[in-house]
Amino acid sequence: MAYIDFCLLFKGAIYRQDLIGRFEVGLSAGSRDFSLYKVLAPNNLTYDARDKRYFQTDTFVPLFEHDPRRTLVKLANDISDGFDAIGDIHFPVESASSLNVPDIYVVAKLVQAIVSNKAVSVIYTSLSSGSGARELVPHSIVDNGQRWHVRAFDRKTGSFRDFVLTRISKVTLKADPALSEQSLADEAWQRKIALEVVPHPKNINHPTAIELDYGMEEGVLQLEVRAAMAGYLLRRWNVDCTKHASLRTGEYQLWLRNQETLENTDNLAIAPGYISEEKRYE
Structure with missing residues (x-):
């Protein structure tokens, strides 16, 4: 259930085969899992018979609580198990406290944009110009050691830049696909x-x-x-x-x-x- 929830939140969609491959279960067991998730959160997903994929709905509300810090680390290491949502084993190891914790829903929308190669409209607050609307094409979320930022093409300035995640207050996924604004065109990144x-x-x-x-x-x-x-x-x-x-x-x-x-x-x-x-x- 946590894995389905995680994929819907951060990828916006999930194939039945994703679940079957991840947990090595049969087709009927995978179907039962999706049916159970739909009973628990009936307004969270819809099935597209043509794509044979479950999609996140506009009324999606996560069934589980996904910890922002752990989730960012998992995304950075390409881990999508959703396991922290149902309780990890805790070891006696501590790290320095983080003063900078991004909004998990902002992160989710940005990850969806990256996965689907879409642009986003955001409200961004910068030190130089304050709050304003921007159109970004994100390609990577980065931990720079002190805080998390998204590397993206900024359509306002026509350049690739870094945007601090905690300064983004609203994200709307745009329908049009990004073309020449992908990471391969980011010279400093490549x-x-x-x-x-x-x-x-x-x-x-x-x-x-x-x-x-x-x-x-x-x-x-x-x-x-x-x-x-x-x-x-x-x-x-x-x-x-x-x-x-x-x-x-x-x-x-x-x-x-x-x-x-x-x-x-x-x-x-x-x-x-x-x-x-x-x-x-x-």
């Missing part, structure tokens, strides 16, 4: 850049400890990241991106030794201390 991260040469007296922390080989952590994500990663890890390792406070335990790899990459204002060669000589 392009990978190589980062060489090392223990900070001026702030760390015992670099072996840092090498162990990050699993470095021969004193270097080699990373390949999307250009669109590089700034977030460097900020999250407090990597000193100055040319001569000049950030001297204690939180900077790492240094990017191949700073030149960041040239021609956007969204680096958040990379600690980074100044492009072009800006350096202005």
Whole structure:
């Protein structure tokens, strides 16, 4: 029941074969499960005989409570079991509290748009211009280490941008399919850049400890990241991106030794201390 509920909420539809394949049950057992779900939530789904698929209705209300944090992690790892809705086993492991929890229904509509390759109308509140309507074509939901955002083509500016999920207050799925605004056209998303991260040469007296922390080989952590994500990663890890390792406070335990790899990459204002060669000589 939780799996059916999860698929309807986040994909907008589910095939009977999805259920049969997921739980390795027979056709008759799968049919009984859908019948039971319809008894429990009669207004949540409708069957399209032509598509042979169950679709979410306009009056859909989740039968189960899907935890936003767990759901985002599952979506990020392509897990769609809905298991947290019926109770997970709890282990004595804690993580830092999250101050930023997106609305699960906003996430659901965005995921539906991504899965079906559709555009959405949203109300978005930005720091620079306040609240306003935008048309977006989303292609990925991303955890940048501090908060969740959606990577999307913004029809207002004609460019691919990041939109913080908690600043989206309303999402409406549009009927027209997206054409040239898909992820393959997002140059910064498709392009990978190589980062060489090392223990900070001026702030760390015992670099072996840092090498162990990050699993470095021969004193270097080699990373390949999307250009669109590089700034977030460097900020999250407090990597000193100055040319001569000049950030001297204690939180900077790492240094990017191949700073030149960041040239021609956007969204680096958040990379600690980074100044492009072009800006350096202005």
